[in-house]
Amino acid sequence: MSGGSYARGVLDPTSTDGRTRGERREQATADTRAAIVAAARSCLLADGYANLSTRRVADAAQVPLSQIHYHFGSKRQLILAVLEAETARLLERQREMFDAPEPLWVRWERACDFLDADLDSGYVRILQEMIAAGWSDPEVAAAVREIAGGWYRVLAEVARREQERGGDLGGFTPDEIAALMGTPFLGAEELILLGVTESTLPMRSALRKVGVLLRRVAAPAPETDPDTTVTAG
DSSP: OOHHHHHHHSBOTTOSSSOBHHHHHHHHHHHHHHHHHHHHHHHHHHHOSTTOOHHHHHHHHTSOHHHHHHHHSSHHHHHHHHHHHHHHHHHHHHHHHHTSSSOHHHHHHHHHHHHHHHHHHTHHHHHHHHHHHHTTOHHHHHHHHHHHHHHHHHHHHHHHHHHHTTBOOTTOOHHHHHHHHHHHHHHHHHHHHTTOOTTTSOHHHHHHHHHHHHHHHHSBOOOOOGGGOOOOO
């Protein structure tokens, strides 16, 4: 048996938790990556993407600077890893929320609640930082387009299910409904981060009132009474 096979498959005699040496190394690698991502997230929220220092991230994570380059390659890839990890978690939250049995307008209200939660958590800041970085960096732009596309795909699927249940989309396609649902949130997030207040521009209340419109979309269109149908001529 080779040394590599031994490391992967044989219990480490010095370990007290029953793991092999290979498993212990894998866990150590995962722990290091997690520490770097957490530190990068904190530094990004404090300094912004343009001023982010990988050396400061390394110091915050208590790892050598070489570990950032080893695990992520560059500052760009590190912050994209932060954004992707956050997005994966929140997309799963959105899927679970929109899959709930409540009427669509109720779920929309919950999505409006999530806006404030995501602002408070820092996710919106991270996303908007990377959107701005993508204006001058094609690689970042491509990654952020794919991430944003995940949000729109969830919304399009929601609209498609409502249509299949008899909801009236008012002539819009599910993808168009997704665009109308998702884009106002992105715009509101950007303006809120710029310091635009609700008293100046009532973005939050406007988004919540979309729920009123969704009540009509979710309700099946009424059937026409043949006795009251007016025909030409």
